[in-house]
Amino acid sequence: MHDLKYIRENPESFDAALARRGAEPVAATIIELDATKRAVQTQLQEAQARRNDASKAIGAAMGKGESDKAEALKAEVAALKTKMPEMEEQERDITAKLNALLAGLPNLPFDDVPEGADENDNVEIGRWGEPRIFDFEAKDHADIGPALGLDFETGVKISGSRFTFMRGGMARLNRALGQFMLDQQTAVHGYSECATPYLVRDEAVFGTGQLPKFAEDLFQTTDGRWLIPTAEVSLTNSVSGEILEDAALPIRLTALTPCFRSEAGAAGKDTKGLIRQHQFEKVELVSITRPEDSAAEHERMTGAAESILQALKLPYRKLLLCTGDMGFGARKTYDLEVWLPGQGLYREISSCSNCGDFQARRMNARFRPEGEKQTQFVHTLNGSGLAVGRTLVAVIENYQQADGSVIIPEILRPYMGGIEKLEPAA
Template identity: 55%
Template sequence: MHDIRAIRDNPAAFDAALSRRGISAASSEILELDEARRAKILAAETAQAEANKAAKEVGAAKGRGDEAEFERLRALVAEKKSQIAALNDEAKAQDAALNDLLMRIPNLPDEGIPDGEDEEDNVEINREGAPRNFSFTPVEHYDIPGIRPGMDFETAAKLSGSRFVLLSGAVARLHRALAQFMLDTHVDEHGLTETITPVLVREEMMYGTGQLPKFGEDSYQTTNGWWLIPTAEVTLTNIVNGVTIEESYLPRRYVAHTQCFRSEAGSAGRDTSGMLRQHQFEKVEMVSVTKPEDSAAEHLAMTKRAETILDKLGLPYRTVVLCTGDLGAGMRKTHDIEVWLPGQNAYREIASISVAGDYQARRMNARFKPAAGGKPEYVHTLNGSGLAVGRCLIAVVENGQQEDGSVDLPAVLHPYLAGKTRISADGQLA
């Protein structure tokens, strides 16, 4: 959500920033609504002052026996009360319309990110590891002989429909090991606070992080009004919803492993094979809450934490900064980490690490008290995958596949697999 005072003070700068997202002259509609709302508030205050003055004069007119003046003043007070109620109702409606508009307009992009239209204009800022040279033609995850027995799309479709998978045996255990490894790394080495959160949230929590009102079709809502979280960003960030905390409490750094649910609206025909794009998946999510001056450094640190997971797994990847045309609506700046998938002969996104600035904090009314005193300030919020577990599983098995159909597993996972080092061609841990 945007600061209406900043828009009033410099509408040209606001419009210039949004024009980088392809949005033109947004300030005019905002300021028109704001001026109408403020005019109604001023009119209500003026009418209230007039009503107060007339109310004081009613008694005096009665006391001196001036019945005509008494009746006139009494009618005036009643008229003003009716007028005030109508003006307040109009002001409330305009205030709601203004808030809705401010919530629908995306965040202002960071000045340092590249301009562009889509992912083709993203800029690479880091690359680690070289893709493996295979002596055979590598296949996608669902075609690896050792993986097929533990990755059942047909049964999942019978149970739930398309874009679901049933994992079992060695593949299920590998999936669990990856999530455990990620959590342990973030908690033990990176100092994040492990958190177990609900996956059902109230509607206002989805507003708080920006999934609503504009992107409701991307998520699932239950019949009693709860929403299934598309990511633990929603629950972890909203921990500070409506709270004013002490500066000494910051920064707060959370990590959670949760089920996530997305409708994949608008993705028809994309990644329909395999488990790259699912309605239900698991993710290890990181969220940081910081002071404004610390958010840029925290963004770099969070990116490094996600990259560390891939470094430890020995997976080739690259990190890009998203251009304005590919940037999420609620974010100022995003780093995408793309892991190498030999079965697709391409880098594919496995993590997004983003800084929202105070955009989410204003929606949530999340602030902190400066230690030196003064007015409370809005916190900055950041979120990032650490990592998407299913996509990481895909990368591990595709990069570790062998010509005989078996899969060699990264050494860092062996302790989580009872010392097992590979998945055999018949789908067994060995």
């Protein structure tokens, strides 16, 4: 959500920032709707005041025997009672139009976000690790996985496309990855572990920006709740409607949850393997900060995500997303892309975004700076630390052996009961 005061005072800058996101200029329309709303509110307040004054004057007129005046006042009050509901309805209609317009606009990018139309214009800002050189032809995880317990056929049989059933050591490796990530983010990086609801109300998905524009990307239950597409929704909304104390910031939260996505816009993409599923697990990172601290927190969060890849010794690259590839609620985003030798390319495994006060305004999440009476909106950040399924893919492909087995990364072996290798079924 956007600051109306900023739009009124900086209409050209607002439209210029929207243009960088590929959106049409709307500042003039917003200002006009806001002015009309304010005018109607003023008229309504004046009508309420006049109704109250006239009602009091009726008694005084009757006490003085001024019956004609009293009747005239009664007629005026009756007219105002008829007119005021119409004015209230007008105010509601204008407010709804204004809010709908604002709710559909993406966040404004920071000045250092590069211009661009799509992923081809993202800027690579660093790499870590050297891709392994194989003395055999590296295979895709979808080809290696079935013999190790990655059961695509049963997943499809039970639930349809984009679902997977895991068995034995593969299921344990998936669990080990999630537990390792969660332990690292809590013990090393200071995030507080949370167990959150997987079903949320409209207000929650509106607060983090999935509604109203991206409803088709979500799954909704018959009672109107939404399955979370990421724990960002439940973690970030834990401060919705709150006024936080300055000393409580920053708040750093993490959770390992299933995530549910309809992938409505991904028909025909990544239909093979684990890359794009309707249900997957992810360790989510969320930070709630003071405005002046959010840029540094963004770097810190991205570093926390990178540390998982480094601990697993998985080569990756870091990208600064361009204006055309950022998420709806982001002001700046770093993507981490892990090297997948079976595909011969880097694929996204984490996305870390600074949303500024965009989500906070939608959620009405504020804090009171120390020594001040006025409150301010917090800044919110979110990131993957990491997507478990895609990390599993990366481990399978990077640690594969010529005989179809997969070496377990050393850091994960304590989580695997000392198992050093997944062997293909005979």
